[in-house]
Amino acid sequence: MFNVVLRLSDNRAAAADHMEAHRAWIAQGFERGLFLAVGTLVDKQGGGIWAYNCTAAELADFVNQDPFVIHGVAVPEIVEMIPARTDARLNFLKDA
Template identity: 60%
Template sequence: MFLIMLRFSDNKPAAAEHMQAHNAWIANGFEDGVFMLTGTVEPKQGGAVLAHNITRAELEKRVAQDPFVATNVVTAEITEVTPARTDARLDFLKA
């Protein structure tokens, strides 16, 4: 499982120009079954994505294709998490 932190860069003003393509990238991640959660890092510092069912190399390629990353609206930091203990509702993450 991976946590992706998307932090706004100095190019944040360009976000509006790329928002539609960024949202399509997010929708594709959910459609592919890779993204489990996306949201805003408050207060409006960027975003976060929870991903699974993907290798790190595949995820790095996917993140590089995010229009926000490609146009330096955000910088991306990927952190891999190996779940050891979960609520029963999240047991599928340990597989």
């Protein structure tokens, strides 16, 4: 499982120019079965993604295709976590 943080950069003003393409990229992440959840960081300084069902290299490649990353709107950070204990509803993550 991976936690992806997309921190807005000094180029955040360009976000509106790339928002439609960014949303399409998010939809593609769900369609490919990579994303479990996406959302806005509480401090409004970027976004977060929970991803799984891929390797670190595959996820990095996909994240680098995000229009926000391509156009320098956001800087990604990917952190891998191996779930050791989960709520029963998330047991599928322990097998991934």
